[in-house]
Amino acid sequence: MRRAERLFQIVQLIRGRRLSTADFLAQRLEVSVRTVYRDVADLQAQGVPIEGEAGVGYRMRPEFDLPPLMFTKDEARALVAAVRIAQPRLDMALARQADEALSKILAVLPLDARAAAESLAVYAPPVRQDDGTRARLEVLRIAAESRQKVHLRYLDLKDQMSERLVRPLGCFYWSDVWTLAAWCEVREDFRSFRVDRIREVGVQDVRFRDEPGKTLADLFRVVEARRENFVSSRV
The missing domain is CATH 2.30.30 (SH3 type barrels.)
Incomplete structure (x- = not known):
């Protein structure tokens, strides 16, 4: 993983959790804890509002946001699989929202990634649920x-x-x-x-x-x- 990608992943992991320890980040990114300390310090120096410190944990200030994410082909396929499996089993409101969310994701994907996701050979039959x-x-x-x-x-x-x-x-x-x-x-x-x-x-x-x-x-x-x-x- 290139360093720029790793820094982006650190931001995503921290903003997605209430508190992320350096050990957790190191395990997810498959790097040393020392590397995490250095990367977080660099992000903070660049103005990314990460709060916390080494040995305690990190969190992102709630006002921070990033541009919309772009998914890889494999990530898009995983999302399609998850929605197809879950949708027949969810309550009607969640099933509808899952379908709408997936439609929004597919709409902004590059054509090749969208085609790969929609052609995924994973399906879930309806369940007996009145x-x-x-x-x-x-x-x-x-x-x-x-x-x-x-x-x-x-x-x-x-x-x-x-x-x-x-x-x-x-x-x-x-x-x-x-x-x-x-x-x-x-x-x-x-x-x-x-x-x-x-x-x-x-x-x-x-x-x-x-x-x-x-x-x-x-x-x-x-x-x-x-x-x-x-x-x-x-x-």
Whole structure:
């Protein structure tokens, strides 16, 4: 990689993250940490508003921007593949926005890169997901992003109906099923709900804040601990 390309990549990596350490940048660029220190210092001397210091991390001041990026043929093909695979599985709003975003990218590509991207031999067949499920998925995704509590009427796999008040934490896709990961205030524990088995969704005006033991990060820790316990029990 030429030095000019490396400097450009450093800017892109720093502006795309809240904080980037020199170790992270060195690993991504496959150079030494000393090289990263020198390159960042050069960028700062040229007026690029990178804040931070060696040993702590770097971030970009929010007002900084660059001209529109140009993608390589391989990068454009990767974007096409990602959208084709994801689009049939997303909620309708995200699927439409993904298609619009891809159209904008393809429109500004050079003809050869656009032709290579559009001729990509990677396709994703439609999934069995009814419009009602996709509509609920959109509501749950937005509720998780806005951190609003949700009231659910849920039919479990034993065909037992229950009502729950939950804190939606995230939507997860498992091959052909979407689930909602949430903190259930009825069970006072983490629970997972299949979106296709949710019968009613009522977004509440009540917003929630992170509380110790009830966050998505806490859920990941619980899942990882259970996985490790399962593995150790089988050794």
